[in-house]
Amino acid sequence: MARTQGSHALTTGPKLREAALRLFAQKGYAAVSMRQIAAEVGVQVGALYNYTEDKQSLLFDLLQSHMQDLMAAWQVAQAGLMTPSQRLEAFTRFHIRYHLTRTDAVFISYMELRNLTPENFAKIETLRRAYEAQLQSILTEGQASGDFDLHDSKITALAVIAMLNGVLTWFRSDGRLSLDRVEGIYWDMVRRAVGCAP
Amino acid sequence: MARTQGSHALTTGPKLREAALRLFAQKGYAAVSMRQIAAEVGVQVGALYNYTEDKQSLLFDLLQSHMQDLMAAWQVAQAGLMTPSQRLEAFTRFHIRYHLTRTDAVFISYMELRNLTPENFAKIETLRRAYEAQLQSILTEGQASGDFDLHDSKITALAVIAMLNGVLTWFRSDGRLSLDRVEGIYWDMVRRAVGCAP
DNA sequence: GTCTATAATGGGATAGAC
DNA sequence: GTCTATCCCATTATAGAC
Structure with a gap:
């Protein structure tokens, strides 16, 4: 059964980059929110800031x-x-x-x-x-x-x-x-x- | 002395289009706010909606x-x-x-x-x-x-x-x-x- | 036709618990 | 490392006075 909390350091970083790349290309940088990216990655928005400064x-x-x-x-x-x-x-x-x-x-x-x-x-x-x-x-x-x-x-x-x-x-x-x-x-x-x- | 209120119907429409074109090209549609456009045109944001639906x-x-x-x-x-x-x-x-x-x-x-x-x-x-x-x-x-x-x-x-x-x-x-x-x-x-x- | 004021929503980023 | 809750600010669009 899948965890909903805990550490996923090995996957969250790459997934963040993949999701951001796809969403930025689809909708444009300015039109994409960090919340949208987080949803694609499968984490809450706060967690993203462990992997990118901003x-x-x-x-x-x-x-x-x-x-x-x-x-x-x-x-x-x-x-x-x-x-x-x-x-x-x-x-x-x-x-x-x-x-x-x-x-x-x-x-x-x-x-x-x-x-x-x-x-x-x-x-x-x-x-x-x-x-x-x-x-x-x-x-x-x-x-x-x-x-x-x-x-x-x-x-x-x-x-x-x-x-x-x-x-x-x-x-x-x-x-x-x-x-x-x-x-x-x-x-x-x-x-x-x-x-x-x- | 310049009016700060009143009707400018003959100039606001074209100025709106010019400002929007320039700002959209410079910063991108999603990154430009109606307030920014209004400032370029020289009116308040509410006035823009006399010239465009949205x-x-x-x-x-x-x-x-x-x-x-x-x-x-x-x-x-x-x-x-x-x-x-x-x-x-x-x-x-x-x-x-x-x-x-x-x-x-x-x-x-x-x-x-x-x-x-x-x-x-x-x-x-x-x-x-x-x-x-x-x-x-x-x-x-x-x-x-x-x-x-x-x-x-x-x-x-x-x-x-x-x-x-x-x-x-x-x-x-x-x-x-x-x-x-x-x-x-x-x-x-x-x-x-x-x-x-x- | 334009103004001011406001509603309703969503944004980026952070603090502190777990 | 992730979560929840929150701060603070910006957004589009509208209402009603002038």
Whole structure:
């Protein structure tokens, strides 16, 4: 028979983060109350404050973890790839695949930036820029080697990421197109947009 | 000497809409109070309810007007254009230019959809899909005529719009690149992404 | 049309018992 | 570590005076 009181330190922390991530993505940070989160976790509101300093820290920690995990995963995914073309295809497919498995985190990473304190906002922005710089360096390299033909590596990097993020708004795994097919279509569009021969 | 009471019917309505648009874009619908809006307008909170049924209607009216204005402006912009290539270039430049002058409305049109009631959400979605369909029909037409070479007109339309929307996050009129130059760079990327010869 | 005052509800966060 | 109870403050929306 389930306890209704007592210690659940091993599960409450992760459950808090999961519930907050889901609710923030669904309803927005400002529209979600600590009471709602507590109800999802299955504790009373007071208990949450054993795991987070306040609501703001909760949002910040979720965004920071997401960006750090993203950077780490990309470092692994791109290891050993040599040519700009290989690396660009890898980035395209990685970005789509990785983000599609974490749509909630991606969503709040774009939508809830304005609900961060200025200090926290600056930290997340730094991480986000570092990720964008990864793509930009691929483009610059390909431009220098003559593999790519593009006007401006910074703008192109932002345009490519914006285009890839668009996938998240409509892709459904039970939809008309498989993930692999979608990756292929986007890779073809990216490839041509940067002037890279097939 | 300024009146602090009395009728301001001719200015309060528009000022309410302007203030709400700006504040919703800055802080998010849920994070903005009717008191804050009233302070911006320069009236007490009770007076706002002469101009809007409630906060939800305020958001819905802003989004609906934005989408209706957008569609009307595009109808004008594309009138008389014949070839798929001309129409696609017109769409690209129109979308960038039009949205850059209304960043607040664009922002809330994407961010605050989840704060609409289901009924209101459905209405805005219908308008948004109609706009996307404009681009899709250009792509389908260009595909049929052989002017374009692309895999899927629906996905391509969504990808192009997502890419163009990316401009809004970084463009500054006093920045490194002029609006005309930016339009040109994006048109080149769009053109190549859809397999359209120069 | 706008004001002031108020109703009714819910918010984040904390104290102290267990 | 969690609970209950509570503080204090903000919220949307309305009523009635001017």
